[in-house]
Amino acid sequence: MGAGHAAVLLCELLPVLRRRASFMASSQTAEDAVQSACVKLLNNSAALVRHPNPQAYALRAVATAVYDLRRRQGRETAVAELPDAPVDDCAIELCEADWEAARLLSLLSPGQAHAVRLVDIEGHSIDRAAEILGVHRGTVSRARDRGLRRLRGEISFGGCHTGATARAFT
Known part of the structure; x- marks a missing residue:
């Protein structure tokens, strides 16, 4: 029961994770959040496999990833129009x-x-x-x-x- 078992478990949970993420964010953000959560879960596969409720653990990871992406997007500054030439030459x-x-x-x-x-x-x-x-x-x-x-x-x-x-x- 290691990384292989966690990968199989995540494949089974993937539709549920995508559905939950789509409720929380736009389609592109939801996909990004699911991918980010899956990477984190696979990096810490032992915790996922040992958890008494792996689905709840994975859903929480997706929710955290959505919040992180929203926070990161909130820090981005929209630019009305890009200048034709750089403002600073260097x-x-x-x-x-x-x-x-x-x-x-x-x-x-x-x-x-x-x-x-x-x-x-x-x-x-x-x-x-x-x-x-x-x-x-x-x-x-x-x-x-x-x-x-x-x-x-x-x-x-x-x-x-x-x-x-x-x-x-x-």
């Missing part, structure tokens, strides 16, 4: 630099990525980064050095990976 470049930095950090081990992010991107000192991560400053320094070495090997200065990202790691 806004697109900054966004692309953030994406490229995230892509490059995903190539590193978690420790290296945290060290590089905290010290080189967020501007913390090595001591402060060590305090945040709960490790010795030497561990942060070593992880940062190894991460920067790996990033320098990944960046191609003549290609499309130039600009703010390249300058940040040189």
Whole structure:
């Protein structure tokens, strides 16, 4: 009785979950909520299988997912009309630099990525980064050095990976 049993159980409960979600939200939001709830339930399949009433547990997960999606949608700001040109000339470049930095950090081990992010991107000192991560400053320094070495090997200065990202790691 593990993840396989939970997957079978969720397949049986899926029509009930979709019906409940459709009562609570629009069709697209309901589908998103059911998918989000199923992912969460499968990630914690042991709790679903052990629960005395798995259907009630799954329905509560769907209700929570609907509330989360509504709250997230409530924070979104509607824009009447998109401008033809960006208001700030470097806004697109900054966004692309953030994406490229995230892509490059995903190539590193978690420790290296945290060290590089905290010290080189967020501007913390090595001591402060060590305090945040709960490790010795030497561990942060070593992880940062190894991460920067790996990033320098990944960046191609003549290609499309130039600009703010390249300058940040040189």
